[in-house]
Each structure stands twice: as C-alpha cells, then as structure tokens.
Amino acid sequence: VDSDPLQDFCVADLNGTLSINGFPCKPISKVISSDFFFDGFTKEGNTSNGVGSAVTSGNVLAFPGVNTLGISMNRVDYAPGGVNPPHIHPRASETGVIIQGEVLVGFITTGNVYHSKVLKFGEMFVIPRGLAHFQMNVGKGKAMVITAFNSQLPGATILPLALFASNPPLPIKVLTKTFQVEEKIINDIKSKFIF
Ligand code: GLV
Ligand code: MN
Numbered sequence: 001v002d003s004d005p006l007q008d009f010c011v012a013d014l015n016g017t018l019s020i021n022g023f024p025c026k027p028i029s030k031v032i033s034s035d036f037f038f039d040g041f042t043k044e045g046n047t048s049n050g051v052g053s054a055v056t057s058g059n060v061l062a063f064p065g066v067n068t069l070g071i072s073m074n075r076v077d078y079a080p081g082g083v084n085p086p087h088i089h090p091r092a093s094e095t096g097v098i099i100q101g102e103v104l105v106g107f108i109t110t111g112n113v114y115h116s117k118v119l120k121f122g123e124m125f126v127i128p129r130g131l132a133h134f135q136m137n138v139g140k141g142k143a144m145v146i147t148a149f150n151s152q153l154p155g156a157t158i159l160p161l162a163l164f165a166s167n168p169p170l171p172i173k174v175l176t177k178t179f180q181v182e183e184k185i186i187n188d189i190k191s192k193f194i195f
Helices: 158-165 172-179 183-192
Strands: 055-058 072-078 083-088 094-101 103-108 112-117 124-127 134-136 143-150
Touching: 055 083, 072 083, 083 158, 094 134, 112 124, 158 183, 172 183
Parallel strands: none
Antiparallel strands: 055 072, 072 143, 083 134, 094 124, 094 143, 103 112, 103 134
C-alpha cells in the first residue's frame, strides 16, 4: 500500500537523504539495466542460529530498483525444525509460495483467532497487513519460501526481539507484570535472543 509512482521508475539513490516517502531518484542518465535485476536470492541464507531460519530481503535497501513501486520480496530458508519467529509487517500484506519442504504457516487476527495450515511445494499463503505471523519447517529436510509484499520496505517488528531484545531494554517490571512471572524467567528468555 505504498503510494503510487508518478513516473516510470525512480531507482533509489540510497546515499541520498531519505525524503518524506522513500528515497530520491538516481539521475535518469545514470540508470542502468542492472538496476532492475537482483541476484540476492540465488544463495541459501545461513540458518545456523538459535531459531534455525534466515531471511534474505529483496527490499529497496537491497534492490534499489523497486523504489516507489510498492513491491518487494524475501527469500526465507529454514533448517529442519527452524522457525521464522512471530512478527508483524507494519506497511504491507504478505503473500508467499513454498519452494521446498513442508512449512506450517500461521497468523493471528486482532481478535486472537489463529489461522494455520501446513503447506508444500507450489502452495501459497497470504498474511493480511499488520497481523502477527510465523512459519515453521515441519518437514524432515530443509525448507525454502519466497514471499512478496505490497511495499518497497514492509518493515518487520519481530515480537520476541521487540519485547526481549530492544535497545535500551524495556523496564524489567513491565515484562514481569505483563507476563506475570518472576524476573528469572524473563532473564532466561532474554539470554536466548542474542542471535
Ligand atoms: C516471512 O514471513 C517474511 O516476512 O518473509
Ligand atoms: Mn513476514
């Protein structure tokens, strides 16, 4: 739901000053064909981390050709058992297709209704804008998913990081009162989120 473009394209000048909505355009005379192609998804992401997943972003920061076009994609790799932890995209709906493996895809509505399904090769899902969602590899081997967004920079609030790994940290009493547990439990959770 980014705003509509007013010209054919506006390849981002990432060194330019970010304006009210997006990046300024590179001068047309400097635009080259390779601005419109991106090979960032040719390699598997490194899933050797606590959650066993890796997101490779093809948003405007990685792929300046999408600037002002209201579109971007991700590649997500999952080790066996890996999870792309619950997160929210504040600026986009997401759709995706399973390229490899068996993936449990779920989202939670603002009314706390949970929708989910296990998907295989070629099957698609959609996550309505702003809703919390995750994917988990529930198959035996690796999994890979390609996702797409109606924003050049959908943003991601990763819920465990927002709550347990912010900088500076949230006051501990906010977390102990919210979850109604002791400090030790909060500190145990925090110690895991240095990925
Ligand atoms: C998956 O949820 C992604 O944001 O790419
Ligand atoms: Mn997502």
